[in-house]
Amino acid sequence: MAGEALLEELRATLVHGNPERTATLDTTLRFVAEHGLGPQSLPVEIIQLVGDRWSALMLTVLAAGTFRPSELQKVVSLLSHIGNSNSISQRVLTAKLRSYERLGFVRRTAWDTVPPRTDYDLTPLGHELVKIIRDIVLWCLDKEDDVRSAIQAFDESEDE
Amino acid sequence: MAGEALLEELRATLVHGNPERTATLDTTLRFVAEHGLGPQSLPVEIIQLVGDRWSALMLTVLAAGTFRPSELQKVVSLLSHIGNSNSISQRVLTAKLRSYERLGFVRRTAWDTVPPRTDYDLTPLGHELVKIIRDIVLWCLDKEDDVRSAIQAFDESEDE
DNA sequence: CCGAATCCGACGGGATACTG
DNA sequence: CAGTATCCCGTCGGATTCGG
Numbered sequence: 001m002a003g004e005a006l007l008e009e010l011r012a013t014l015v016h017g018n019p020e021r022t023a024t025l026d027t028t029l030r031f032v033a034e035h036g037l038g039p040q041s042l043p044v045e046i047i048q049l050v051g052d053r054w055s056a057l058m059l060t061v062l063a064a065g066t067f068r069p070s071e072l073q074k075v076v077s078l079l080s081h082i083g084n085s086n087s088i089s090q091r092v093l094t095a096k097l098r099s100y101e102r103l104g105f106v107r108r109t110a111w112d113t114v115p116p117r118t119d120y121d122l123t124p125l126g127h128e129l130v131k132i133i134r135d136i137v138l139w140c141l142d143k144e145d146d147v148r149s150a151i152q153a154f155d156e157s158e159d160e
Numbered sequence: 161m162a163g164e165a166l167l168e169e170l171r172a173t174l175v176h177g178n179p180e181r182t183a184t185l186d187t188t189l190r191f192v193a194e195h196g197l198g199p200q201s202l203p204v205e206i207i208q209l210v211g212d213r214w215s216a217l218m219l220t221v222l223a224a225g226t227f228r229p230s231e232l233q234k235v236v237s238l239l240s241h242i243g244n245s246n247s248i249s250q251r252v253l254t255a256k257l258r259s260y261e262r263l264g265f266v267r268r269t270a271w272d273t274v275p276p277r278t279d280y281d282l283t284p285l286g287h288e289l290v291k292i293i294r295d296i297v298l299w300c301l302d303k304e305d306d307v308r309s310a311i312q313a314f315d316e317s318e319d320e
Numbered sequence: 321c322c323g324a325a326t327c328c329g330a331c332g333g334g335a336t337a338c339t340g
Numbered sequence: 341c342a343g344t345a346t347c348c349c350g351t352c353g354g355a356t357t358c359g360g
Contacts, residue, residue, distance in 0.1 A: 006242070010235055021225055028224035029239070035301060037220060038243035039213040042307060043300035051211010053199040053333075060197060064188035065181055070341065075170055079189070082166070083198035089334050094343060104310025115341045116340080125306055132296060139292060140203035141195055146285055147202060150264025213353075230321065249354050254323055275321045276360080 007033060049099055054080075054088050056133055058096060059122070062106065063130040066121040069093060105129055167193060209259055214240075214248050216293055218256060219282075222266065223290040226281040229253060265289055 010029055014021055037044060049055065054076065061067070061075055069090070077087035097120055100106040105126035109119045122130065140147075170189055174181055197204060209215065214236065221227070221235055229250070237247035257280055260266040265286035269279045282290065300307075 006238055010238060013234060014231060018226075025224045028221065029235070032217065032220055032239050033242060035297065036243045037217040037297065038240035038245040040243040040245050042304050043297045044213070044216050046300050046307070047211050047216055047296060048213070051207050053204065053208070056204050056207055057192065057197040060192055061188065064185045066178075068341080069343085071174060074173060075189070078166060078170060079192050080198035082193060083196045083200040085198040085200050086334075090343080091335085091345095092333055095333090102311055102314040103307050104314075110342085114340090116343090118342060125303060125310075128299070128303070132299060135295075136207060136292060137195065137197065137203045139288070140206050143285060143288075144202050147206070147263050150285075151262055154262040154264075228321080229323080246354080250323075251325095251355085252353055255353090270322085274360090276323090278322060 046103065049103065050129070050133065052096075054092065054096060056137065058088075058093075059100070059105070059126070059130050059133060060137075062120065062122050063127060066119050068117065068119060069097070072097075072120065100126065206263065209263065210289070210293065212256075214252065214256060216297065218248075218253075219260070219265070219286070219290050219293060220297075222280065222282050223287060226279045228277065228279060229257070232257075232280065260286065 007026075007029055011026070014025065035041070035043070050059070057076055057079060058072065061072065061079070067075070073088060073090060073093050076093070080087065097106060097108070101108050101120075104123055106120050107123050109121075111117045167186075167189055171186070174185065195201070195203070210219070217236055217239060218232070221232065221239070227235070233248060233250060233253050236253070240247065257266060257268070261268050261280075264283055266280050267283050269281075271277045
């Protein structure tokens with residue numbers, strides 16, 4: 001692959017002013033070069049898809065079962081009001097659902113009835129994703145105190 | 161807390177047209193209501209901070225050691241070119257670094273020299289975060305085939 | 321070399337109205 | 341009720357310039 005020459009260039013650049021950089025740097029760069037964590041890579045695209053205002057909440061709720069869009073909107077909106085946040089708009093809700101569906105995280109089931117009815121639920125892949133999200137959330141909650149004190153210290157040292 | 165009346169309202173709404181929803185739904189809603197996954201919550205703010213174009217790459221590289229901004233910019237930009245992406249601008253780089261620093265994920269060390277020199281490296285908390293990011297990335301890579309075929313199937317059924 | 325300031329295009333996300 | 345289209349605004353992110 002094209003990475004070898006690149007890694008050599010990086011090595012030359014970085015060791016220049018800091019000769020003691022060697023092993024761990026090399027393995028890390030190699031990891032990134034092989035897997036490609038650039039903005040276009042699939043991992044980053046997935047992270048971006050989930051890293052927005054509503055996805056953590058939406059997907060976590062969806063993990064509880066099957067929902068119609070109007071139900072989901074109401075549940076998500078009510079739950080977000082706990083934190084004094086606004087409601088999710090229908091526009092954003094359907095857009096996110098379609099994104100999840102495209103990547104295979106949710107399944108869409110539509111009936112030809114009047115009035116129309118559509119159900120959304122997670123695929124097995126989606127359930128795996130939610131499991132990861134829950135791990136992240138739990139870690140964040142576990143570190144909440146550390147982060148908050150860091151924020152406070154930073155902000156205080158700013159407006160001195 | 162205010163959650164109890166809210167949960168009752170949600171229960172009434174959701175069971176309405178679907179009486180078999182009970183246990184798992186309730187525990188999930190309770191989890192979300194207690195931890196608050198709304199847009200203002202700390203977990204979601206952290207997820208948003210990391211869920212952008214460059215954070216996965218930047219933080220992974222930073223896990224390899226100490227970097228000066230110019231070094232970091234060059235490394236990140238070169239590595240992103242593997243995926244034919246653009247370079248990260250200095251503006252975004254420093255902004256992201258400050259965000260990370262504010263939440264306690266990176267440490268900034270500045271010298272009073274001419275020309276100036278500043279070093280950035282991860283805090284222990286930052287290293288934990290990178291570990292989580294690496295788990296996500298590895299999961300995404302593991303599921304890459306599934307996701308890509310889902311995307312293909314979705315896109316084909318669109319432009320029928 | 322560090323990084324703040326400015327300008328600008330692109331996108332996310334909210335409100336509303338409209339079709340089936 | 342599901343879904344789309346339109347309008348609008350705030351933020352993200354890139355390019356460039358300037359000061360320390």
